[in-house]
Amino acid sequence: MADERSTTTRDEVADWWATSISRIEPGVIELRGHPVQELIGSAGFGSVIWLMLRGDLPSPEQTALMEAALVASVDHGPHAPSIAVARMTATCGVGLNSAVANGINLLGDVHGGAGQQCVELLTEICAEVPAGDATDEQVLGVAAEVVARWQQRSRYLPGFGHRFHPVDPRRDPLLGLVDVAVDNEVVGGQYLRAARAVEIVLNRGRSTPIPMNVDAATAVIYAELGFPAPLARGLFVLARAVGVLTHAWEETQQGRRIKGPIPPSIRPTFLDPGDEAAGAHAPTES
Ligand SMILES: CC(C)(COP(=O)(O)OP(=O)(O)OC[C@H]1O[C@@H](n2cnc3c(N)ncnc32)[C@H](O)[C@@H]1OP(=O)(O)O)[C@@H](O)C(=O)NCCC(=O)NCCS
Numbered sequence: 281m282a283d284e285r286s287t288t289t290r291d292e293v294a295d296w297w298a299t300s301i302s303r304i305e306p307g308v309i310e311l312r313g314h315p316v317q318e319l320i321g322s323a324g325f326g327s328v329i330w331l332m333l334r335g336d337l338p339s340p341e342q343t344a345l346m347e348a349a350l351v352a353s354v355d356h357g358p359h360a361p362s363i364a365v366a367r368m369t370a371t372c373g374v375g376l377n378s379a380v381a382n383g384i385n386l387l388g389d390v391h392g393g394a395g396q397q398c399v400e401l402l403t404e405i406c407a408e409v410p411a412g413d414a415t416d417e418q419v420l421g422v423a424a425e426v427v428a429r430w431q432q433r434s435r436y437l438p439g440f441g442h443r444f445h446p447v448d449p450r451r452d453p454l455l456g457l458v459d460v461a462v463d464n465e466v467v468g469g470q471y472l473r474a475a476r477a478v479e480i481v482l483n484r485g486r487s488t489p490i491p492m493n494v495d496a497a498t499a500v501i502y503a504e505l506g507f508p509a510p511l512a513r514g515l516f517v518l519a520r521a522v523g524v525l526t527h528a529w530e531e532t533q534q535g536r537r538i539k540g541p542i543p544p545s546i547r548p549t550f551l552d553p554g555d556e557a558a559g560a561h562a563p564t565e566s
Pocket of ligand 1 (some may be wrong): 390392393394435436438439440441442443444482490493494495545550562
């Protein structure tokens with residue numbers, strides 16, 4: 281009986297990495313059907329990100345909106361875990377590539393990656409909004425129901441709240457650009473409306489507001505532009521890689537070796553297992 285390996289055909293091997301993204305032949309590099317030599321010098325980096333992910337070139341208006349979201353996400357300084365870890369890694373002798381990888385590996389549901397769940401949240405609301413011209417009251421009603429459902433799983437809604445900023449300074453300019461894009465019929469505006477409704481619902485009866493953060497504001501943009509939810513996180517990762525690389529490079533140039541999270545003169549609190557008061561220091565949820 282023939283060994284399975286011997287029946288593998290040349291076509292099966294070629295199909296193993298079948299892709300509609302790039303065609304590479306001797307002397308040929310095509311990205312989504314566009315010869316790379318035509319893209320070089322004519323297409324901006326943002327347009328090529330779109331082309332690679334979507335298969336077509338965006339309009340200038342779509343590019344501008346997507347790039348605004350990318351620009352908003354590039355950096356949040358060394359307080360951001362993604363940046364701090366990249367900087368610490370850069371002092372350990374492992375090279376820039378490891379520093380960048382470690383930095384972006386921290387981006388998840390709570391830090392930087394919440395855009396993915398936020399798109400899912402907004403999509404759920406949009407799917408339940410009555411067809412036709414829904415009133416603000418109807419959208420608010422649906423948002424309240426969906427928020428209640430989500431909060432049965434976790435009281436933290438993705439894309440809302442910020443540890444540093446009472447109002448995330450990236451929120452208003454991003455939402456303002458979406459408003460303009462809606463007016464110019466570049467995008468439909470349903471996700472923006474849903475996000476604003478969630479914000480209203482979430483802040484009912486609160487004295488300290490929980491406004492949209494960068495993850496929600498960029499999630500609105502990515503959803504309005506038609507990106508699937510996981511790509512909201514993917515695009516955030518792409519954007520934050522810029523800040524992660526820049527900080528890792530700066531740290532490299534400063535020449536420090538083995539930088540820890542706090543100066544060595546400050547010792548982390550030791551929790552004595554025999555000390556009943558130790559529990560008071562234990563971290564709660566973060
Ligand atoms: C970013 C985050 C960790 C900051 O948390 P924090 O400032 O430490 O806030 P706390 O956990 O102390 O919460 C303070 C209050 O705001 C509420 N809150 C904070 N973020 C909330 C959210 N996303 N959804 C609902 N309620 C939220 C808390 O329930 C708490 O309410 P209380 O005063 O009634 O007890 C938190 O807002 C969060 O997890 N957000 C969702 C994930 C996200 O979007 N991450 C991206 C951050 S840029």
